[in-house]
Amino acid sequence: MIAAIEPILDARIGYTLLALFGIAWVGLGIWLGRHATTYEGYAVAGRNVGLAMGTATAVATWITSNTTMLAPQLALQLGVWGMLAYSTASFGLFAFAPMATRIRQLMPAGYTAVEFIRRRYGRPGGIPFFLVSVFYALTWLISMAMAGGKLLEVLSGIPYETGLTVVMTVCVLYTLFGGMYAVIGTDFIQSVIIVIGLVVVALAVLTRVEFGEVHSTLTRERPELLNVLFPAALMAIFNNMLFGFGEIFHSNVWWSRALAIRESIGGRAFLLGGVIWLPIPILAGFLGLAAPALGIGISQPDAVGPLVAAHVLGGIGAVVVFIIVFCSLASSIDSLLAATGDLLAHDVILPTLRRVGHHPLDATKRAAAGGSVVALGLIAWGVAMLNKSDLASVLFFSGPLVASCIWPILGGLYFRRPGPWAAAAAIVLGSGIGLAAYFTIGWFVASLVGAAVSGIVFATLTILAPIRFDFRSLSELDDSPGWTDPATAGESDR
16 A cells, blocks of 8 residues: 555545546547447457557557556666666567568458467467466556556545546446547557656656756665666566567557558558657656655655656646556556457357357457456456555566567467477476566566577477478468367478
8 A cells, every 4th residue: 555655636636637537538439439330340440550540559558557657666676777678668569560560461351369379379379378368468457457546546545446446447438339449549649648748747857856966866875776787677678678579479469459550551650659669668767766866755666756746746747647647557458458358259259159159240249359348357457456566566477478478479470380389388388487587586587587498498399390381371261160270280391
């Protein structure tokens, strides 16, 4: 709990802002969702998203509440390298740019990342990848629900439970009614608000404290934060970079956008999104470094960003931060709800219906995706209500799991030889040993260990048991009744 921090905003202002933005996003989402008349429109926005919308949705989705709250926390705890470590997550967007084009070429009628892995590697690779995807989505949802509850409690005294309940309800409602059209449309507006707000806060901090003052204060009081050889911080750079690669490469949040953006501009949209996103964690992280120079006592490290902004700008700063984080929460939660809801519908519910002899109509597919959105929202809300632990510990727990998926995805997209058991063993062993490192060493090496183990296992088994996969099979419509696909068995290369 953040009980020792005196709220900066009057609770009535907080409730008013919460109500205004909640009504605005629900109304806007429903209006934008009027185009989602088919399942394809609901799930991938008709596969016709342009450059401006595609770039904005990449930026807004990646500017999560963790960016505005966790980046300052890492700077406060790990120093300059901690601040820069978070910015390396932009490299994932850069690397995904050519992958987005490849995905559209291979699966012009596809819907999900799990669909690709299932059809590429069959049941052995598909099941562990599915479990990682769903676990990661829930972890991300929970961490952002927690961030929303903590933010509202810090800034206006709105109870943690009330704040996270309202945020989740708003996001579930407009995602449920508008699908991907609503998600991408609101992302465009939210990205503009977030970027402008962060620039305003950073400039305001610089008017109150100079770089030299920040440096002298840290040298005197926290010299380890300026140590360029700070071991934990150095490891965090590589760990966070691989975590970012794993997050983007495996998550259906990004695959659904690759399948929604027009093929000719998908790569440019993600590349431009990475360029815009890159400096944002640095701006947010500077707030953490400035806290000692401003004389702010921080009892909750993951709340340092909002506290610094509110200290510098007073009530206006609290309002600005409220708006920034509310938009960042909504832009990421709605993306996760839509993409993961589609994943559950397309890869679990619909194959189950086909297996029992039912051929679902378009309306049934939409209902399955909508029901999945509601179920995901309820699960994330329930766990967040019971869990109030540190945001970093919740988020980075999934790091080794997603990092272990990097090599099976890259190998599966670009090479014919990797087989089902290479993918399965890489994901399982990378996740398991990475989690062991998480508990025995620390979160700042878990993703690094998971990616390394996964890469070694994947390469070894690909050499020992290669196949000949036919990429042309991925362009066919996916009407399979289950998780088996003979194409993934291939012909032995040996």
